[in-house]
Amino acid sequence: DTAVSQTPKYLVTQMGNDKSIKCEQNLGHDTMYWYKQDSKKFLKIMFSYNNKELIINETVPNRFSPKSPDKAHLNLHINSLELGDSAVYFCASSQKVVLLDTQYFGPGTRLTVL
């Protein structure tokens, strides 16, 4: 039983396309996140939702739009994909949104933009 799951695991697409990545957690957590990990392994937070409400929105291009239909799901839609969007995208969840709570990461989605 996967705690945090993401689909798809791999995504290869052309520049200019629009794509979505889905994330679901069955841990009953209130808070979910999207992280981007570039080719140098640098992990950077993109968004965070707490109970479907956006609480962190880093300086991410507005081509990226997160959506949280309920607190167990956080999807990421990317418009007009660019080469620089190629990376591994990790979804994560934590029980609370307090200062520092353990993050449970999904397996990642490796996005390749050609």
Place this chain on the structure above:
Amino acid sequence: GQQVMQIPQYQHVQEGEDFTTYCNSSTTLSNIQWYKQRPGGHPVFLIQLVKSGEVKKQKRLTFQFGEAKKNSSLHITATQTTDVGTYFCAAVQGSNYKLTFGKGTLLTVNP
């Protein structure tokens, strides 16, 4: 913005040697976490340190939080091939919800 500096970027050791990675911040940290990411895998939580001067152990792993809460270290005694991966520290400053990750230390172990 907030930065957590982590060194070294890479470390290659022979199996049985010790390994240490360090994280430093110019400002006081509320607390710090450590994660391990195996090659091709996802980050997995190892531990959280909260108190000044705190030391925690997990088998061959020893985690320390500095007295000033500005630095932390992870030490592995007698490395094994199963220790291979990237070790990240992650921290929050003040009342920020945001977890900032260090750039990670990639550990490779020669059997």
